[in-house]
Amino acid sequence: MSETPKELEPQLSVQPSSQPEPERRLQLPLPSQDPHDTRQHTQLQLSESEPEHQHQAPPVWINHRRGLLFLGFSVCAAILGLICYKHRHLLNRSNNQEGKVTPCLSPACQWASAQLSMSADPFTQPCDYFLFTCGSDRLSADSGGRQRGQGIPGHPQNQKETAAWPKRRGQSGARDDRGLRGEKILDRRSVLLQYLREMLESNDRPGRAAVQKAKAFYHSCLDTKSIETAGAEPFLTLVQNLGGWAVSGQWNRTDFNATLSLLMRDYATFPFFNLYVGKDPNEIARGTTKRYIQIDQPDLLIPIEWNSKTLKSQAKTQTLLPFLASCQRYLALLGAPSSSSMIHVGTFISLSSELAVSAAPLHHRHTQGQLYQRMTIRELQSKAPAIDWLACLQAAFHPLLLIEDDQVLLHNSLYIVQMSHIIGKWLKRHELSTSSPVHTYMLLNLLHTLMPALDSRFTETEKNLSLALGNTDEGGPRWKRCVLETERGFDSVLTHLLRERTAHREAEEIIQNIFSSFKSKLRELKWTDQKSFRFVMRKVQSLIPRLWTTREISSEAEIDQLFSKVTVGTHGFFSNYVQLLSLWQKRRRRLLTEQDEAADILSVTPFLLGDELLFPMGMFLPPLFHPNYPRAMNYGVLGFLTAKDILHLLLPDIYSQSETVHDVGECVWDHYLTATEKAGRGAFSLSAAQQQEVWVQYSALQIALQCFPQAYHQSLKNDPEDTSISGLSHTRLFLTSFSQVNCDSDPYREFMPLEPSFLITVICANSDLCPTSLQCANKTQQHSFQTC
Structure with a gap:
């Protein structure tokens, strides 16, 4: 495994062997290194390596041979130094020259800037910022680790969503209970539902019949006054x-x-x-x-x-x-x-x-x-x-x-x-x-079946029974239920609208880059045997990653024709709901006859279909992703989430196949115990599932960080002034954006013993990638961390 996240890593060849392949390392050059220093260092090593007891002059042909050998080493060292200098130069353009970044002033970037300004900066508050746990119950409440809730089924703090969507862009949302993190990024399903809500409440393009029927159905669902009157x-x-x-x-x-x-x-x-x-x-x-x-x-x-x-x-x-x-x-x-x-x-x-x-x-x-x-x-x-x-x-x-x-x-x-x-x-x-x-x-x-279309007396009776059964889920706000009901009948309409608004080129770029970086990560692992490695690589190499878009309906006219017999009133939700049930049946009938897998608009994670690795359009939505965001922000959030999804999907039992998972998991955990001053106590060991989850999330961050510079420098060719937000350098913006990822709604949160943002501390421990040190200034004893 690489000691630090790598950029522009070459594809490594697999050498057949009966023994596990040694771990490959590629260290980024330190800031003090340049080609001249590297060449001088190489010459010094060569001269010091000569035996001191030799006094006799060697034969002339040996002198020539040594000269040629010395010249070859010098040329190689110079080339390597030039490559390292080039890498460091490109990285510095995105990392160290904060005064030269161009601010992004688009509405999307202004909204993102407002959200970042409401959150604690990991590089100015490193001590308190990273010490929260995620879903693990390994730390007790009095152990000093400040937990966010146990993250296990039935825990009171996990019965409801832990974050609230801001009412409108530009308005501050609900603060985190801890008072330190500000508003966190929501889970992806909540992001998708909110985006669908915005589409249904927008007034653009009023002439499209099917779209207007979907919007009319949604608004009739929201019209509780008419529903109450009908009884x-x-x-x-x-x-x-x-x-x-x-x-x-x-x-x-x-x-x-x-x-x-x-x-x-x-x-x-x-x-x-x-x-x-x-x-x-x-x-x-x-x-x-x-x-x-x-x-x-x-x-x-x-x-x-x-x-x-x-x-x-x-x-x-x-x-x-x-x-x-x-x-x-x-x-x-x-x-x-x-x-x-x-x-x-x-x-x-x-x-x-x-x-x-x-x-x-x-x-x-x-x-x-x-x-x-x-x-x-x-x-x-x-x-x-x-x-x-x-x-x-x-x-x-x-x-x-x-x-x-x-x-x-x-x-x-x-x-x-x-x-x-x-x-x-x-x-x-x-x-x-x-x-x-x-x-x-x-x-x-x-x-x-018809209860959602009836007045509150029925729904209150249903709710009271649910409470008597021990259920505490209140079902969410009315708009969310109306979005879900609208999707049941008008899925084709919403899929078409979402496809129109999806930035296909930018989404495909992230998919291809993250998947390529993922394949490089596989070659870095210490595999238990070459048979496992070859099996996994054959499976991965055969996959075709792509954005999952529906192929059955391609035009507005076809969608209008599909819903031509549907009549939707704005004030009669019950009759509208009955028509929805009929549409739902037609949807089931289509599933029986169609061969292609219709895109699921509510899907937010990739999945395998034959030899295709499909990524739903619902993954690539604001605030997690926007084509006008700087690439640093897109890769810091969605790049990480995408890499994590791929690792979970394709390597579900990697712990038994690679020693690296155990080593990295323990290394990151040692960082955490040291930072929380619990090192040496011996009571906080990780299970195999926890070690694997720590490795997955740490590797996902490395994968995203590894391919981000490549994407960023490629974008410079098309746009010489790739933008940033709030004056942050691109690498700092990447890490700061990543720090907003919320672990509360992660389906694997019960196996994650620490919050993902702490991984920044591990990444920055022995790397020149980070703009400032994450050591705590108020701690009397500073620790020298190892590289994971």
Whole structure:
């Protein structure tokens, strides 16, 4: 591994060997070095290496040979010195000449400058700045390490988002609780949702029909006044159009399978089983792209728990009373007579409890081999005859033609068989009854589907039940929920808008540069054996990294045509929401027929698809990335995050394959213990997972820092005055931008024992990259850190 982050590193060749390849090092030249000094130093070493006891003059041919050898060494030293000088000269242009940087005055840079000014500067507050921990619980509260919260599931500080988006650009956002860091960069999903919000609230290009429909849907979702005024009437009207129900006393005894098909086709409601589309993982390895209808157990409304002794699910006894109360409240809001509501609620809970018995958690179904069980629709019909499977599936995927020989994949066949038996029993038992528990069960599931479009009385009832179950997540602000609902139906519109606003050239530049630097990093590792190294390198070399953009729709006219039959009103959110459910079904139908993987607009991390390494457009958004930012800022934030994503995706178990992971992890941790004056105590050792995460994030910073100068100097050819922010040199801007990365929302935070910003201290320990020392001026004893 390199002692310091390297720039312009040549590709290293792999020499086959039975032993691990020695670690390769390439040290950047120190500031005092120049070609002349290097040449003199080489000459001095050569002269001092001559044996002192030689007194006899060597033969003439030996003198000539030594002269030629000396001349060769001198030329090589001069060339190496010139290269080092060139590297240092280029680096100094971006690092040490702060007075010569050109300020970026674009709106994006002004906003970024305001955010940086609200945060502590790591180079002026090095002591307190870096000593916070991230998600690890290795340091106790009284050990001196100032923790940000344990970062483990269930911890109170991790139940909510820890940062708030500023209301508008130029306005200060909420300060960090510690009072030292100012506003941190949000997690990437929050950044994406906020960006989609801005697109939906903008008034640009009013003539585009599909875009205006998406915006009208979003604004009708925000119009809570109209939703409150409508109350429960829209749902009651819908129920009457479906034939009524026994709760209201007006029910025309509709056929069970006919009602179920209607709920599946028009309202995306699946009371007795879940339905979605996906590939068979057993075929993916063979390169098959065929998608199948997949049938799973439903998301039951009644709270259940898994009994590991009986290997069965059961209703939670302690939550039955709150659940009963919520069901009664729903029926009261729908105008059901109190005299009969208890009967309907009782039978609903009884039927729900019976269905719950056969449901099983995913880990149990996986160990029992119950996932991806293949069978034809005809075979499914014989196993679960109470459901008219062909009619229901044809309704859900209308107008696609399905036949009985089409194959489906089941994920809990035991539940499907038992569910059919239970429904058949209840239908027969209440064949002549006016209560119809099965019909009531379906309509209460429909109510749950349409809950987001109903007034606050329904949502408050749902929230109270959630709190009684121990859930503390409040679901976020209204705008965020409206963005997510809009994406469900108008994903193609938002994808097209996002594609228009994405800086493709700049995004591809970061992708290609980071991936190239990542491959160089692989060659620096001390691999346990060459077989592992060659396997990883073959896999990496075969990958094609690129920006993930959708290929199915390319023009505004095509999008307008796709949504031509959708009618969206600005004040009728319930009717708009019903249309959204229909759009959602059409989206599921398209998944079954299309071969290409449609871009997921809500994706914020790269993934593998065949031989392609795809990077979603949602990664390349402000404030994490902007084409008008200086490259130092883009690489300091998004370059680091991209490199970290690649390392996690492609090297999930690198700890067992490389000694470097352990060595670097321990080295960085020693830095931290020394800086926090805990070195030598021996109680703060890292686990293998923690060492790997420290190595991943430290390596990601090195990868981004290594390829940033190359990108920066390349940009000088196109724009001789590459800009900076707040008068910072480019390297300092890189590191300062990186210091804003927030670990609170990192999915791997529980394995990270320190905050990523501390890695700057390690990078700067023995390097001339940093503009100032990060030693703490108020500490009596200064430490000499080793290079990791």
